[in-house]
Amino acid sequence: MQYEEFLAHMQTCIEQMATPNYQVQFLSVMKNNDVEQNGVVLMKEGERVSPNIYLNSYYERYLQGESISDLCREIMELRITTMKENVLDEVTEDMSFDRWKDKIIYRLVNRKSNKKRLQEVPFMQLVDLAITFHCLVRNNDDGIGSFLITRELMERWNLTVKELYQLAAVNTPKLFPSSIRTMEEVLQEMLEPMKEPSPLVFSDENEVEDYNQEIPVQLELSQTMYILSNSNGINGASALLYPGVIENFSNRVKSSVYILPSSIHEVILVPFQEDIDKSQLIQMVNEVNQTQVAKEEVLSSSVYYYDRLLKELTV
Structure with a gap:
């Protein structure tokens, strides 16, 4: 089964498993080096946010013999578990600068390979690289969670790119020695x-x-x-x-x-x-x-x- 056909079967399966109070949306997300990944969002009625669960790795598991129904069931369970942690609600609840100023970090990416992604975000140049800025949401045994700072968010905080860099230059070595x-x-x-x-x-x-x-x-x-x-x-x-x-x-x-x-x-x-x-x-x-x-x-x-x-x- 080709990847596009797999996505169609996954969408049908998840829509059948989801209760009527869930809205199922399949979308494409631009990741590092302008690599597009397919994800599914299950938005429950009354909730403001929902995790984006990427499907590319599930296709590899399907090719290794796992059934579509088992994969869909796992996605539904993952969605429930993630929302119980209330991490996403915490992110969107308070987007003030004071809330996030000590969590601003930077990362290095290739400038040429991220042309599309860099159009919407503040960055600084270093040789052929770009320094992008992120806010750290989680850093524990379950992994690292963060979100990319957009130009819109930078302007809301009334910051310049240089000021973002100065904050990240202090925070990143402290958080990730x-x-x-x-x-x-x-x-x-x-x-x-x-x-x-x-x-x-x-x-x-x-x-x-x-x-x-x-x-x-x-x-x-x-x-x-x-x-x-x-x-x-x-x-x-x-x-x-x-x-x-x-x-x-x-x-x-x-x-x-x-x-x-x-x-x-x-x-x-x-x-x-x-x-x-x-x-x-x-x-x-x-x-x-x-x-x-x-x-x-x-x-x-x-x-x-x-x-x-x-x-x-x-x-």
């Missing part, structure tokens, strides 16, 4: 998942959660490489923006640094050496993007260079 570890340590933990995690090389705080992102094993160089992310490994490439992180790392290794964008979740730091061929680094980044990173998680195909003396980041 940076983590720098050697590639060898991360790969070793991937091969020995039951082993206790190795200590961090550098960290913004004493206790940091285990880093669990998948690291491309093809990236192998003779010199030591380091993984820069944040404490939970989600949207950790933004740690590249943290004040002093790259400068301090560069001073510790006593060299300028090549920065390889592994994904939106992490970047790879390679201390500069004369014998490193930058074109080889670019080739490796492109290969990893094409073979190991989901389209919506690709950050860039460029390789960046931080000059220790000039304290500048260039492509």
